[in-house]
Amino acid sequence: MPPANYKPVSFRGIDFGGTAEWNEFTFAADSDEDEFMSEIENMRAYYSSTSPGAARKLFNLLKVEPKIFNQKTVEEFKEFLEQYKISFQYNPTVFR
Secondary structure, three states: OOOOOOOOEEEEOOOEEEEEOOOOEEEEEHHHOOHHHHHHOOOOOEEEEOOHHHHHHHHHHHHHOOOOOOOOOHHHHHHHHHHOOOOEEEEOOOOO
């Protein structure tokens, strides 16, 4: 059950951005922006959490310090997630 004052938390780094929620999080690298795939497939490559527990770890961290990743690149952010065992997966665009 989410906390009483629950609201999704948006975060931004040097070259990426995302949203952390109680049971999931997503983020995308700015370099994964692809106008063609956005127009044709209406999607973009992104990363997402693989478990609610992982999402809650990140959510709780961002509730305390929402600007913690402002000076990090997407690679540094992924290293941080791996170091603190916050699991995530890459979801590429798929041309059909």
